[in-house]
Amino acid sequence: MTLLPPAVEPALLRAIDGLLLPDDPGYDEACTPWNLAAVQHPLAVAEPTTIAEAARIVAAVTAAGHRIAPQASGHGAMPLAERGLEDAVLLRLHRLTGVQIDVEHRIARVLGGTLWRDVIDAAAEHGLAALHGSSPDVSVSGYALGGGLSFYAREHGLAAHHVRALELITATGEVVRVTADEHPDLFWALRGGGGSFGAVVAMEIELLPIADVHAGFLLWDISAASAVLAAWRDWTRELDRCATTSLRLMRFPAMPDLPPFLSGRAVVVTDGAILADDQRAAELLAPLRALAPEMDTFGRMPAAGLAHVHMDPPVPSPAVGDHVMLGDLDDAALAALISVAGPDAGDAPLSVELRHLGGAVAEPQDAAVPSLDGDYALFVVDLVPAPELKAPASARVGGVAETVRGWARGAPYLNFLDHVADTGAASVETAERLRRVRAVYDPAGTWVAAHPLPEMVGEDQAMASSSRALRSSQSGITSARSAWNSEE
Known part of the structure; x- marks a missing residue:
């Protein structure tokens, strides 16, 4: 891949206000994502705090010939780290935050770097809830651009299908409003199609009229894994769509920061939410409670409490993961999972987590991710406490995924993938439509997304190099003219 001459490139970038280059103080911190195992070394990094600042930076960076x-x-x-950022500027939006609630229309307008916890808390003040994920410190925009799978999903569908408007910075630095009526093809693509079309700096999402919910978790020792996994599988096969749950086989190191019931233990946990009254919820949970869990926290709670039921890490952590979309799980599939994650593994x-899908999640909508076609989503995660442990951790999560790949069905859920995969994998028609939208809004391939469009896979470096060369030659001519005029 051909880069601009080292003597020219830093000068062009350094002239752009708001960029940090590798030798600038604060560059390393600005490049560090929530997942500390992902190492990012872009040409430069920006941390805008306003939409206007972000748009100005985008226009200047693309004019200088960079992605x-x-x-x-x-x-x-x-x-994104796997794809490499050596030829790109990283636009971190984590400082661009804010929430406004339209109570009458049950709409939240959130800025591009806003985390779910801020939306959850703001909505709760008005007796409303959002289709957030299992972790309160995930960004709203990134989550929705990938589809958005919540504990409300089997009743209400994917979060992307509840997006009503987006504000997007295009490759030229223009800010456009995108709705079903304004730029409808782009609206379709952004609801599940990822970040290949621009920088989403604001989003309007529907809220749910839910003030409280029946939610919690059941916990057993890992020795009960086979019985619990089989019972949960049987239970979910006929489960009312008002219930959305997951099941995890988990192993925790002995750590003082963990609660005693988790520290140094291996356990089985099923958790989630039931959108029904307490009597109906108790009826639904009865088959699992018959297995005598040692802990049972299911009960009525404020809707805002649902964000903490899954007990995801509350602070940035280093981790690797893998994912497979699965169909119905027969006894052989359960035995395979137990062999790699059960008491004797x-x-x-x-x-090692299974998310129960179906219900509204399986009902197609007019969006780039119309639905999730599997019955269960497998999501495997392992911590990486030191860089040299990344390879063995990746091997562990990949090994679990491979063990059950024979039961795979449907396109993957991109938000669960820790390696590069193309968007539009659900169908040839989806892939082609995404390509057409990209050709209209970013024909030069300015944007580098975590998961590229299908034609970018395997061709990304060539496309990036040619588009950068074209823009660089144009910016070089402009710089030469400026220098010539100044000398005159």
Whole structure:
């Protein structure tokens, strides 16, 4: 890949106000995403605090001949780091935050770097809830651009299908409003199609009229894994769509920061939410409670409490993961999972999770991710406490994924993938439509997304090099003219 001459490139970038270059104080901190295992070394990094500042930076960077990788919280930073940012400027949006609630219309307008916890708290003041994920410190924009799978999903569908408007910075630095009526093809693409079309700096999302919810978790020792996994599988096969749950086989190191019931233990946990009254919820939970969990926290709680039920890490952490979309799980599939994550698995990862899908999640909508077609989403995660442990951790999570790949069905859920995969994998028609939208709004391939469009896979470096060369030659001519005029 051909880069601009080293003597020219830093000078062009240094002239852009708001960029940090590798030798600037604060560069390393600005490049660090939430997932600390993802190492990012872009040409430069920007941390705008306003939409106007972000648009100005985008216009200047593209005029200088460089590509741009937008990023909010950086939970899903691993694929972007894998693609490499050596020829791109990283546009960190994590300082561009804010929430406004339209109570009458049940709409939240959130700026591009806003985390779910801020939306959850703001909505709760008005007896409303959002289709957030299992972690409160994930960004709203990144989550929705990938689809958005919540504990309300089987009743209400994917979060992307509840987006009503977006504000997007295009490759030229223009800010456009995108709705079903304004730029409708782009609106379709952004609802699940990822970050290949621009930088989302604001989003309007529907809220749910939910003030409280029946939610919690059930916990057993890992010795009960086979019985619990089989019972949960049987239970979910006929489960009312008002219930959205997950099941995890988990192993925790002995750490003082963990609660005693988790520290140094291996456990089975099923958690989630039931959108029904307490009597109906108790009826639904009865088959699992018959297995005598040692802990049972299911009960009525404020809707804002649902963001903490899954007990995701509350602070930035280094981790690797893998994912497979699965169909129905027969007994052989359960035995395969137990062999790599059950009580006798010698080197199992931190968490082997199954998310129950179906219901509204499987009902197609007019969006780039119309639905999730599997019955369960497998999500495997392991911690990386030191850089040299990344390779063995990746091998562990990949090994679990491979063990059950024979039961795979449907396109993957991109927000669960820790390696590069193309968007539009659900169908040839989806892929082609995404390509057409990209050709209209970013024909030069300015934007670098965690998961590229299909034609970018395997061709990304060539496309990036040619588009950068074209823009660089244009900016070089402009710089030469400026220098000539100044000498005159």
